[in-house]
Amino acid sequence: MIKSKKKGDLIVISGPSGCGKDSICNKVIKKRKNIQISVSMTTREKRQGEKEGKDYYFVTKEEFEKSIENDDLLEYAIVHEKDYYGTPKSNLFKILEDGIDVILIIDIQGALQIKEKYPEAIFIFILPPSMRELKKRLIKRGSETKESMFRRFKSMYKEINEIVKYNYVVVNDELDDAVNKVIAILDSQKCRVDRIEELDVSSIEEVMHEDLVDLND
Numbered sequence: 001m002i003k004s005k006k007k008g009d010l011i012v013i014s015g016p017s018g019c020g021k022d023s024i025c026n027k028v029i030k031k032r033k034n035i036q037i038s039v040s041m042t043t044r045e046k047r048q049g050e051k052e053g054k055d056y057y058f059v060t061k062e063e064f065e066k067s068i069e070n071d072d073l074l075e076y077a078i079v080h081e082k083d084y085y086g087t088p089k090s091n092l093f094k095i096l097e098d099g100i101d102v103i104l105i106i107d108i109q110g111a112l113q114i115k116e117k118y119p120e121a122i123f124i125f126i127l128p129p130s131m132r133e134l135k136k137r138l139i140k141r142g143s144e145t146k147e148s149m150f151r152r153f154k155s156m157y158k159e160i161n162e163i164v165k166y167n168y169v170v171v172n173d174e175l176d177d178a179v180n181k182v183i184a185i186l187d188s189q190k191c192r193v194d195r196i197e198e199l200d201v202s203s204i205e206e207v208m209h210e211d212l213v214d215l216n217d
Contacts, residue, residue: 008034008096009189010118011103014111015126016156020172021105024126027179028103032186035101038092041067044083057088074117077109080151085110101186108159115165122189123166124182129173 015021029035041057043064052058059067064084067073076086085107095102104114104121114121163169168185172178189195 006099008099008101009186010096010114010121011101011186012111012114012121012123013103013105013126014108014123014159014166015172016128016159019126019128020175020178021126023175024170024172024178024182025103025105027175028182028186031179031183032101034099035103035186036095037103037105038087040085040087040104040106041073042083042085044085075106075110075113077107077113079107079109080148080155082151087114108162112162112165122168122185124168124170124185125163125166126178127169127171129171 013021013025025037029037039053039055039057041059041064043059043061044056046052046056046058050056061084064076064086067086067088068076072089073086074089074092076084079085087104087106087110092102104110106114111123115123170178170181170185
């Protein structure tokens with residue numbers, strides 16, 4: 001009786017570095033079907049263990065700026081006053097049209113650009129349980145200098161003021177709980193009225209008529 005839209009959802013995930021965005025999203029795609037993580041483009045240096053085309057597309061500043069000129073990016077931003085990050089348009093909309101959900105793990109600057117261009121996206125902000133816990137996670141990661149950590153915390157305080165522009169906030173205290181909350185959000189979105197593509201009213205009326213006849217017998 002009800003035919004839902006086939007188009008996939010664009011899910012925008014943001015939050016401070018060390019809050020567990022990647023861990024949450026990696027678990028979400030293992031638990032759900034028809035969902036994948038979009039690979040962003042960046043000019044920052046590749047970290048140990050990262051792979052080209054899987055974690056990011058690593059490019060030079062000149063290559064990135066060429067993509068901007070060619071309008072090849074859905075969004076882009078300069079993060080921590082240093083590095084470019086952006087989302088290539090290629091294949092993204094095709095994947096959505098094929099009914100596959102796509103997760104974008106991006107900085108808040110890029111998320112706000114997406115909100116202007118694609119307001120029907122689902123916007124989720126991930127928070128750590130506390131600033132002290134966030135500091136511990138960053139130190140444990142071992143990839144941050146004092147200067148880079150200072151830049152991250154400075155950016156983070158600005159980001160927190162933008163949380164009201166998101167649809168949902170998930171606190172990553174326990175990883176599995178946070179994953180389940182994100183999945184619950186995605187499931188609820190599939191039930192939105194505006195996802196109904198076609199409603200067969202005649203079938204509903206036919207069933208109601210049969211029920212009324214049965215009651216009168």
